[in-house]
Amino acid sequence: MAQFDPRRQPMRLAPHCLTAAAALSVALLSGRVTEPVRAQEAPPLTEAQIDQLEQRALNVASAPVGMQAPETIPVQIRRGETFEQAVRRTGIAPAEASAVTATLSNAMDVTTIRPGQRFETAISQPRGGRGDARLIGLTLRTGPASQLTVSRSFDGALRLRALEEKVTHETVVLSGKVEGSLSRTVRREGAPAEIARVAGRLFSHKFDMDREVHANDQFTYVFDRTVTENGRTIGSGDLLYAQLKGVTFYRFQPAGAREAQYFDSTGKNTRSAFMRTPLERGFRVSSTFGFRRHPIAGYRKMHQGIDFAAGLGTPVLAPSDGVVVEARRWGGYGNWLRIRHPNGLETGYGHLSRYASGLRAGQRVSQGQVVAYVGSTGASTGPHLHYEIWRGGQRINPAGVKTQEGTELAGADLAAFRAEKARIDRIIAAGGERRPQVMHAGLRPAQVEG
């Protein structure tokens, strides 16, 4: 997101009219930049709050004589439009748009600016509505952490500055208590969406996320991210550790493994185990395994699986790695799916609304992968998932299948895991870790002021 940067610009443009409001926002913003990473810190300002402060600082600081306070006008380049034409759409005179483009050309080739790219302008309208609007500032993002700014100085000349935000790789320790849902809580506290998703999936092995996770349950997440000095997350790294209600997962990649996996504190892996349910959340058990009165036929009948009542379209996840054996219509089961797992078990899914796109027999699926969606096809009275587990050609009670079995690390792998666990534990004890690094966006450095 391109942002006009009031911490630098208003000072340069009009130091005499920097008011209390602007000073306040500058103090708040710079305070935020130098703040160390720490667990359970006060929540940072929201994007909206920062925007508001920046806007206020800009407005009071930079209105030229005879002009109204500038307003921010975001612009997106349209198809077939040049940068200069896009600037013209803000209402400034053609000569001014041309001058702005020429100024920017000192630092970059403006013909490389593509349709869809956005930039932000600050435009002042003339008082009384006579004359042309004037451009006060323009900010164009040129990389994840770099931007070019054109601004009007006192003498009316246009100044060009290249701003490169410092980028920090940091390991964040996020600790707190659940308010509402776990994933919403950690997202609100600044965890990237991918981190929230990976952790949620891990915990769904251990907890029924709808019924066993409550407000005030304590959690700690440790994850890597790349963040700019303005506090924007520009890169999401790995989830290193997740703890909820005393259940812990450590990320570790054993020698020879294709990818990192998650282990409990003793080095036991959860990956080969079965997830407790093939649905992550938003369901209830509406019928258990065993004899029951059949809802349509009316007589007592053996129910060969577990029914989960869930909304139409709820994602169905593979509870363990496996291979798709069948994905087809099958009588009363409607859209039916069967997966074979390495431990000799097979899982079956009935009444599906549809399969994951491209899913077919013979395909390999991994644990947690979305394979289908809940529906009400076949002999069904409403949206639900009919879930079966088979062993040796016989249906067994899914509730009796052990879900906690997993492989255990040994020998050199166990030693390496313990070293990695100790490293993560030290980061948690220290409340986080930062590794500053300046990224280079490849700007032409010549003729750039500031």
Ligand SMILES: [Zn+2]
């Ligand atoms: Zn059923």
